[in-house]
Amino acid sequence: MNTQHQYRSESALGQNPLSCRTLSTRRELYERDFPVYKQPVEVGCFSLDSERRFFNDSRQMRYYVEPDRNPNFNLRDGYRDRFIKRDDSVKERLDHILRWIVANKSKINPTGAAASPRALDVDFVTWRGHLTKLLTTPYETREGWLLAVTRFRGTLYISEVETEAARRERENRTERHEEMMYWGYKFEQYTCADNTHSLPDPGGVVNTNEAFCTVVQTRLADHRLLFSGEVDCRDKDPKAPAAPACYVELKTSAEICTPKQRSNFHRFKLLKWWAQSFLPGVPRVVAGFRDQEGVVVSMETFHISKISHLIKNEYNCWKPTVCMNFCCDFLSFVKRVVTEDSHRVVYLFSWDPYKDVTYSAHRDSQYCFLPHWYVEEMMR
Numbered sequence: 001m002n003t004q005h006q007y008r009s010e011s012a013l014g015q016n017p018l019s020c021r022t023l024s025t026r027r028e029l030y031e032r033d034f035p036v037y038k039q040p041v042e043v044g045c046f047s048l049d050s051e052r053r054f055f056n057d058s059r060q061m062r063y064y065v066e067p068d069r070n071p072n073f074n075l076r077d078g079y080r081d082r083f084i085k086r087d088d089s090v091k092e093r094l095d096h097i098l099r100w101i102v103a104n105k106s107k108i109n110p111t112g113a114a115a116s117p118r119a120l121d122v123d124f125v126t127w128r129g130h131l132t133k134l135l136t137t138p139y140e141t142r143e144g145w146l147l148a149v150t151r152f153r154g155t156l157y158i159s160e161v162e163t164e165a166a167r168r169e170r171e172n173r174t175e176r177h178e179e180m181m182y183w184g185y186k187f188e189q190y191t192c193a194d195n196t197h198s199l200p201d202p203g204g205v206v207n208t209n210e211a212f213c214t215v216v217q218t219r220l221a222d223h224r225l226l227f228s229g230e231v232d233c234r235d236k237d238p239k240a241p242a243a244p245a246c247y248v249e250l251k252t253s254a255e256i257c258t259p260k261q262r263s264n265f266h267r268f269k270l271l272k273w274w275a276q277s278f279l280p281g282v283p284r285v286v287a288g289f290r291d292q293e294g295v296v297v298s299m300e301t302f303h304i305s306k307i308s309h310l311i312k313n314e315y316n317c318w319k320p321t322v323c324m325n326f327c328c329d330f331l332s333f334v335k336r337v338v339t340e341d342s343h344r345v346v347y348l349f350s351w352d353p354y355k356d357v358t359y360s361a362h363r364d365s366q367y368c369f370l371p372h373w374y375v376e377e378m379m380r
C-alpha cells in the first residue's frame with residue numbers, strides 16, 4: 001500500500017522559492033505533489049512525573065483498554081476534588097527535549113565521523129506541537145503564532161513564544177472552559193491502565209504534570225527533523241507493532257447531531273487530529289463523543305491513513321499536501337534566514353491569520369531559550 005499520503009522513502013520534488021523577507025501562507029501556493037516525508041523512527045522516549053521531573057525512560061507509559069461502545073463516562077467526575085493541574089504559566093520551552101538530547105547524544109550521532117563530530121546530525125529540533133501549528137497554518141483563521149529560532153552548532157532549534165492574545169486567553173478563561181479542558185484528561189483516565197495486566201482507575205487523581213513523550217527522527221524533503229511529542233497510551237497487546245505504530249492518541253469531541261456539525265468536524269477538527277498524529281507516525285485516534293453535560297455517549301476509532309479519504313467529499317476542505325508543503329517551505333525559509341550561529345541570537349518568526357510570515361532578529365534578548373547547561377554540554 002503506497003497511496004498519495006503514505007510515508008515515502010525516496011526523494012522527490014525539490015523546491016526553490018524566491019529568496020524573500022516574508023513567506024506567504026496562501027493555500028494555492030502549496031498545492032503540489034506530496035513532499036517526501038520519511039516514516040518516523042522512534043529514537044527514544046522520556047517521562048515527566050507528577051512533579052514534572054524528567055526521567056530518561058518510559059515509566060509514564062500507559063496502556064489502552066478498549067471501553068464499551070456506549071460507555072457513559074462522566075468526564076466531570078473529580079474536577080473539584082481529584083484534579084492536580086499543571087501550572088501552565090511556567091514556560092518550559094525546549095528544556096525536556098534538550099535534557100533528553102544530553103542524555104542520549106550517542107543515539108543521534110551514530111557514526112561520529114562527520115566533519116564536526118560533536119554537532120547534532122539533524123537540521124531541526126522542536127516539539128511536535130509546534131510542527132502541528134505549522135501544518136495547519138494555511139487553514140488557520142483564528143490564532144496566530146510566534147516561533148523563536150536559534151541556530152546553534154549548525155542545528156536549528158524552534159521554540160514557541162506565547163502570543164499576547166494567547167496569554168490574555170489563558171488568563172481570562174471562563175470556569176466552563178477550565179472544566180472542559182479537564183475532560184480530555186479524565187477521558188484518558190477512563191481508558192488507560194498503568195500496566196498491561198491492570199485496568200483503568202477512574203477513582204484516582206488526574207495529574208496533568210505527568211507525561212510520556214516519544215522522541216522521533218524523520219525527514220521532510222531535505223530537512224532532517226528531531227522532535228518530541230506527548231503520547232497518550234499504547235496498544236497493550238505484546239504482539240503489537242513497534243513504536244510509534246503501537247501508539248494510540250485519545251481525543252474527546254462534542255457529539256455530532258446535525259450535517260452541519262459533521263461537516264465542521266471534518267473540516268476543522270480532523271485537520272488538527274490528522275496533523276498531530278501523522279507527524280510522529282501514530283496510526284490511530286480513539287475519539288469519545290460527549291454530550292453537553294460531559295458524558296461520553298459513543299466511541300469511534302479514526303485511522304490516520306484513512307482521514308484524507310473521509311474528508312474528500314467536503315466542499316473547500318483542507319488538503320494534507322498543502323499542510324506538508326507549507327511546513328517544508330517554512331523550514332526552508334528558516335534555513336535561509338537564520339544564518340548567524342549563536343545561542344545568544346534568536347530570530348522571531350511571527351504570523352497572524354490572513355497575513356504573511358515575517359521575522360525579526362534579537363541578540364541577548366528575553367527570547368533566548370537555549371539554557372546554559374545545554375550550551376556548555378554541547379561545547380564540551
Ligand code: 0WD
Nearest residue numbers: 086091092093127128129130160184211228229230250276
Ligand atoms: O512551552 C510551550 N510553548 C509548549 C510546551 C507548548 C506545547 C507543549 N509543550 C510541552 C509540554 O511540556 C507537554 O508536555 O510539550 C509537551 C507536549 O508536547 P506536544 O506533544 O508537542 O504538544 P501537542 O501535540 O500540542 O499536545 C499533545 C498533548 C495534548 O493532548 P491533546 O489531545 O489535547 O492534543 O500534550 C498535552 C495535551 O494533553 N499538552 C500539554 N501538556 C502540558 N503543557 C501542553 C502544555 N503546554 N500542551 C499540550
Ligand code: CA
Nearest residue numbers: 232249250251
Ligand atoms: Ca490526547
